[in-house]
Amino acid sequence: MTRLLAAPEAELVFAALLLTLLAGLVLALLAARSVLTCILLMSVFSLTMALWLMVMDAPDVAFTEASVGAGVSTMILLGAALSSTDVIPSVRPGRFWFPAVACLAAFIGMALALSDLPVFGDPGSPPSSYVGRLYLEHTPHDIGAPNVVTAVLASYRGFDTLGETSVILAAGVGVLLLLGGSLNSRDPVSEDVSLRISAGSPVLSVAARLLIPIICLYAFYVLAHGEFGAGGGFQAGVILAAALILHALVFGVRETMRALPVGVVRSCAALGVLGYASIGFIAILHGGRFLDYDALLSPVFEAGLPSSHLAGGHHHWGQRLGILGIETGVMLAVASTMTAIFYAFAGRVSRSDEAGAA
Amino acid sequence: MLEAIAWIGSAFIIAAVGLSIAGAVGVLRFPDVYTRIHAASITDTGAASLMTLGMLLMAGLSPAAIKLCIVWLFIMLTSPAAAHALAGAAFGSGHRPILGDPRRPSEDET
Structure with a gap:
């Protein structure tokens, strides 16, 4: 599989742009007050995610994300939206606090766990050193699939x-x-x-x-x-x-x-x-x-x-x-x-x- | 020679980027649905064609060039049909184009 981009600097800029776009799309989704807008934004999110996965050299996952997330699930959601009302009701202030605290707690937990994850592309990380290497070494001999x-x-x-x-x-x-x-x-x-x-x-x-x-x-x-x-x-x-x-x-x-x-x-x-x-x-x-x-x-x-x-x-x-x-x-x-x-x-x-x- | 062809390809891609930006500005600034569809479909067909042409010149004679041609054919088949469907759906759901001078709204405009 050839690299999508030639220079590492260009790749870094492109990745930063994509991640900013993803974050912006999430904020837009939170602000959207119409079901149709939400569905279309989610489709755009999936397409951007597919691009991001492509930058991460995972074409199989990117392909799935583009076809399932941006394609078919958008159609199914649109079909579902037709038998529903278009306007999302606004949440009453009293019901706001528990979900907000729960989300914040989950975010802090994930941010803390982030430091334990291996660096992207680290050859010494557990997935790349034992099982992954075994698959890469044995596939031509065992399966013969490129x-x-x-x-x-x-x-x-x-x-x-x-x-x-x-x-x-x-x-x-x-x-x-x-x-x-x-x-x-x-x-x-x-x-x-x-x-x-x-x-x-x-x-x-x-x-x-x-x-x-x-x-x-x-x-x-x-x-x-x-x-x-x-x-x-x-x-x-x-x-x-x-x-x-x-x-x-x-x-x-x-x-x-x-x-x-x-x-x-x-x-x-x-x-x-x-x-x-x-x-x-x-x-x-x-x-x-x-x-x-x-x-x-x-x-x-x-x-x-x-x-x-x-x-x-x-x-x-x-x-x-x-x-x-x-x-x-x-x-x-x-x-x-x-x-x-x-x-x-x-x-x-x-x-x-x-x-x-x- | 190959270097020069690659540069011409880059020029085409930059032109496509310019057309895409023009299309995006048009989608945001044009007054009604139909002119916005027009702006969006220019991005879909014109910019996509220029970009494919640029990539063709950069790819040279290779299997990638054949794939690019197929992608171009697919885009030329789907994008105008999608724009047509969008305009048809807009007209069917009661949107009427703004006629006359948009800076002086007449009684036709809702």
Whole structure:
């Protein structure tokens, strides 16, 4: 990964500017009295945060922050804001003191703990000296993936990532239960005006028709490219969900629900996690441990594949298959959960429209 | 030669920065929604194009140049469509453009 900036002085100035901008955005968020303003400020905050993470040489995290924080969650929050009032009520003076004291105490605690953290980029710090170095040294031999982040996330710590994917599914189920998950594709959905931009505009429909396939293709590129550079299942899933949300914004949620019914989306969210876990069980059935991708293919078969590491080559076919398989599961779970949450908010809006019209 | 091309690229990027500042001032100072969208979309298309051109000249013939071209195509496809959607949404929700001399508000202005 090449450095974003050449000179260290320029990097320092840029970092200082970004951090000042982040602090300013937080103050603006505190002062904002409108929900829409808050949502847009949070989107800008996420984008600035992604830039900052890029300066910190963490492109994988920056990518996630940009796609999740600035992209999809903004859309979902906007969908939620439509079924709420826009003005934030001001806090009464009597209720001000306890949160203020609690926040101040937490801030002082963190400021005190800050002195115990290692300096940024310190090679002698605990994360860089034992575990991190071990991963960096062993990844080319064990996994063969050029992107060590993916090797750690998908292979060494595959079990943790399975937990994260399950958390996403559980969060989606929770949101659907809160919003009244009884909406299924057979329910009539009214033509929602609020979430649809400029209904019937030819400019938008042409742009969307051109963009949606490209965005989907890009999602699959990000999925497959995660082994080599920044990317992976989480980002790919969010990008895929963004394409579906774009379709819903331009053509109306009803059209999207016709193309991709609610039931299918919800089943796919569960299927993604199931697929991930079953790759772990296939490894067990082949005599390995849970999520041990080296056991996915039989050694005789794997040695016969072109330039396999078992025959002195550099391709770890079992690992590549396993990583791609679980990343696909993650993508399916993330994209479906995001879409299901968006459907739930959009369906809520259109149902309230229906009630208002009736 | 390469040095000179890189300098020309930097000049394009500085021009893009100037256009961005002009766009930002326009967003803050213009009187109604539509003129502000106009200022913002100049930043989105003009400044972004100049900046991509500058980076293309600095990148030279490399895979990065192809990626920059794709990014430019994406921006040229999305930014005008977004500005169009924004203007359409503003018109749909009842904002009307200020007509005539903005320094002498007529009865059209609300």
